[in-house]
Amino acid sequence: MxxxxxxxxxxxxxxxVWPEGPETHSLTANYIIQMMLGEFYVISFFTAIKITxxxxxxxxxxxxxxxxxxxxxxxxxxxxxxxxxxxxxxxNIYALTLEKSQKAPEVVLKLxxxxxxxLYETKNxxxxxxxxxxxxxxxxxxxRIRYGDNLNVEMEISGEILGxxxxxxxxxxxxxxxFKHGVNENIGNVFIKIILKxxxxxxxxxxxxxxxxxxxxxxxxxxxxxxxxxxxxxxKRLELGYTKDEYKLDIGEKNGHFSIQLKLKLK
Numbered sequence: 001m002x003x004x005x006x007x008x009x010x011x012x013x014x015x016x017v018w019p020e021g022p023e024t025h026s027l028t029a030n031y032i033i034q035m036m037l038g039e040f041y042v043i044s045f046f047t048a049i050k051i052t053x054x055x056x057x058x059x060x061x062x063x064x065x066x067x068x069x070x071x072x073x074x075x076x077x078x079x080x081x082x083x084x085x086x087x088x089x090x091x092n093i094y095a096l097t098l099e100k101s102q103k104a105p106e107v108v109l110k111l112x113x114x115x116x117x118x119l120y121e122t123k124n125x126x127x128x129x130x131x132x133x134x135x136x137x138x139x140x141x142x143x144r145i146r147y148g149d150n151l152n153v154e155m156e157i158s159g160e161i162l163g164x165x166x167x168x169x170x171x172x173x174x175x176x177x178x179f180k181h182g183v184n185e186n187i188g189n190v191f192i193k194i195i196l197k198x199x200x201x202x203x204x205x206x207x208x209x210x211x212x213x214x215x216x217x218x219x220x221x222x223x224x225x226x227x228x229x230x231x232x233x234x235x236k237r238l239e240l241g242y243t244k245d246e247y248k249l250d251i252g253e254k255n256g257h258f259s260i261q262l263k264l265k266l267k
Contacts, residue, residue, distance in 0.1 A: 002035040003027070086115070089139075092146050103145045110142045118169070125241075126267055127168035129161045129203065133196065136175055143179055152191040159198030164266040167241050171196075171205055173230035174260045178209035198266070205262040211253075238264075 006027055009017040017031070018024040024031050089111050096104040117135055140153055178192045190210045197204040231251070238247050246265035253259065 001039050002032055005035060006031070086111075086118075089114070089142060092142065096146060107142055107145050110138060110145070114138050114142075122168035124168070126165040129164040129166055129198070129266065132166065132168070132171055133157065133161065135169075136172055136194070139172060139175060150190065153194070154191070155194040155196070157196045161196075161198055164198060164201075164203070166203065166264060166266055167237060170234060170237065170264075171262075173234050174205070174207045174262070176230055177260065178207045178258070201266050203262070203264045203266050205264065206259060208257045208259040211258050 006017050010025075015025050016023050018034075021034065022030070089107075093104060093107050093111070096107060114135065117131070117138075137155070140155065144151060144153065175192075175194065178194075192207070192209045194208075195204070195206040235249065238249060242265065248263040250261040251259075
């Protein structure tokens with residue numbers, strides 16, 4: 001590049017090839033060094049631009065890949081909820097058929113309504129809080145049919161629920177967990193209390209259930225629910241779908257009852 005610059009300047013412009021420096025008519029060492037440094041600055045400048053562009057492009061690709069990975073994992077986790085939910089409900093239907101209960105047809109009808117909701121209305125990233133509450137109420141109707149008078153379920157709803165959205169099928173696993181540990185393992189009358197309150201842009205959701213005598217001695221293990229997919233699944237979905245300041249989940253004993261409390265930022 002230095003030689004080409006020298007030849008072009010000498011034959012096309014002036015025999016003094018270094019007008020900005022000492023008068024030079026030949027390839028001197030000083031001329032060569034100065035010209036090489038100048039070209040080095042130009043090359044360095046464009047190299048820096050190229051490296052910066054490549055760095056930004058690589059980061060953008062990595063961010064898109066990470067986002068795609070998170071979305072795929074979230075979709076997978078949501079897809080796990082439905083089979084898990086249906087598995088538990090089919091177990092309930094199986095128990096009724098063993099008893100030759102007249103309630104079985106009604107349970108199947110309720111289940112079909114829930115299947116329609118789960119198959120067609122939970123594909124989006126967000127679902128309306130109103131529909132999630134309806135899903136919970138349908139699930140409670142199923143369980144009331146099965147357990148009859150032995151089951152005491154209270155559900156309190158307060159605040160403005162219209163126009164609020166959250167991840168689909170995020171609350172129902174907590175209700176399922178209450179039935180698993182609070183109803184299935186108890187003999188006699190049992191209770192489940194569900195409190196759903198909306199304040200500003202936050203949802204305060206609590207599920208409390210009575211604890212069987214045989215589990216009270218094992219309560220520390222129950223506080224770490226590791227046997228089912230439901231609670232683990234929800235924890236993972238919360239980590240992936242929300243930031244740390246957008247949710248808070250507490251699981252433990254409260255006033256002698258097993259309690260799950262969730263504070264969640266609504267969209």
